Amino acid sequence: xSPAELLAGVRDARFAPALMLSLRTSLLSLALVVVxxxxxxxxxxxxxxxxxxxxxxxxxxPLVLPPAVVGVGLLMAYGRRGxxxxxxxSVGVSLPFTSAxxxxxxxxxxxxxxxxxxxTAFRSVRxxxxxxxxxxxxxxxxxxxxxxxxxxxxxxxxxxSLAWARALGEFGATLIFAGSLQGVTQTMPIAIxxxxxxxxxxxxxxxxxxxxxxxxxxxxxxxxxxGVVRVxxxx
Numbered sequence: 001x002s003p004a005e006l007l008a009g010v011r012d013a014r015f016a017p018a019l020m021l022s023l024r025t026s027l028l029s030l031a032l033v034v035v036x037x038x039x040x041x042x043x044x045x046x047x048x049x050x051x052x053x054x055x056x057x058x059x060x061x062p063l064v065l066p067p068a069v070v071g072v073g074l075l076m077a078y079g080r081r082g083x084x085x086x087x088x089x090s091v092g093v094s095l096p097f098t099s100a101x102x103x104x105x106x107x108x109x110x111x112x113x114x115x116x117x118x119x120t121a122f123r124s125v126r127x128x129x130x131x132x133x134x135x136x137x138x139x140x141x142x143x144x145x146x147x148x149x150x151x152x153x154x155x156x157x158x159x160x161s162l163a164w165a166r167a168l169g170e171f172g173a174t175l176i177f178a179g180s181l182q183g184v185t186q187t188m189p190i191a192i193x194x195x196x197x198x199x200x201x202x203x204x205x206x207x208x209x210x211x212x213x214x215x216x217x218x219x220x221x222x223x224x225x226x227g228v229v230r231v232x233x234x235x
Contacts, residue, residue, distance in 0.1 A: 001204060009205025017183040018191035018206075019213070025099065025187065026167040029106035033114045033163050038156075041118025042144065045125075056119070063112050067172025070108055074177040078104070101178035102185050106167035113166055117159025121152035161221050168214055 009015065044056050062070055076082050078095045088095060095101045125148045133143035149156070171189040178185035180194055188210045196203035 001201070001208065005201060006205055006208065009202050010209060012202060012205075014182060014186070014191055014195070015206065015209070018186050018188045019209075021099070021102070021183070021185075022168055022187040022189075022210075025102045025106060026164060026170075029103050029110055029167040030160060030164045032103070032107050033111045033167075034156075034160055037111060037114040037118055037159075037163075038149075041115050042122050042148070044115070044119040045122035059115050060112050062109050067109060067170070068176060071105065071173035071176025074101075074105060074108065074173065078177075096177060097179040097181065097185060099178075099184055102174050102187060105173040105177045106170050109170050109173055110163040110167040114156075114159040114163040117155050117162065118152070121155025121159070122148060124155070125151050157221075161218060164221065165214065165218055 040055075040059070044052055044059075065073075075096060077084055078088065078101075079085050080089065080094070080096070095104060129147050129151065130140070130143040133147045134140065138146060169189055170187070171193065174185070174187060175190055175193070180186045180190045186194065188206065192203050192206045192210070195206055
């Protein structure tokens with residue numbers, strides 16, 4: 001691809017809306033995954049019950065299911081005629097083929113990466129560390145936030161990076177559950193697929209641009225948060 005062709009592709013009317021939608025939805029998905037995944041990862045790391053092992057299997061299920069299967073499952077669960085579709089419609093909520101559907105699909109496929117990393121990182125935190133904090137006057141919750149979370153932060157950062165990258169590149173589940181509506185549900189991976197049907201050069205341009213942007217943002221996330229981890233880990 002020549003520089004002129006790359007520039008023409010970036011200037012295409014479909015490029016900016018798809019890129020901004022991908023960034024906006026993937027970052028929102030990451031925030032939801034972290035907020036929900038932190039307590040879930042802690043519980044999975046500390047619980048020895050059979051229920052916890054069952055939940056762990058359910059959380060990991062999207063890792064082994066094809067994205068198309070995940071998309072069909074979401075459609076059958078939240079679609080107009082799905083299991084929960086009627087309940088959602090009764091309160092004026094319609095998920096399929098909306099920007100919210102993009103976020104839901106990204107959360108489902110990205111969550112296992114963060115929850116797995118969080119559970120693994122929290123398992124490395126010894127119970128004695130929390131007991132020492134509690135003997136110094138901290139409550140159980142304070143001990144978790146001030147001792148366990150900082151100690152597990154490198155693993156949490158790695159898991160968040162993987163989850164964000166997975167959400168940014170999500171395609172199959174999003175296409176089936178959210179569709180390909182320009183400016184509404186057409187993320188960059190879907191825009192690449194749509195462009196490939198009409199203009200291979202444009203699809204290549206979109207793909208190169210997404211790869212470059214994802215690399216820069218991922219490096220920034222890893223290096224930036226890595227510095228925070230090193231500074232926060234000093235005595």
